[in-house]
Amino acid sequence: MRPKLGPYESTIRAWLTEDLKVPKKQRHTATRIWQRLVDECGADVSVSAVRVMVRELRS
16 A cells, blocks of 8 residues: 555554543644654655555544
8 A cells, every 4th residue: 555654554553542542632643653753763754645644544
C-alpha cells in the first residue's frame, strides 16, 4: 500500500494506541507523528502520507 511507510506502521499504531490512555489534548497529531518518525527513526516519508495513514488507522 505505502512502501515507505510500511516498516513504520507498527510504530505508528503503538503511538496511537498509547494515545488512547492520555487526555485528548495530549494526543499525537499526524504532524507530530511524522516529526517523531523523522527524528527518532530516520524515516524518509512525506507528512501527507503520514496524515493519510493516521486518518485511516484512527477510523
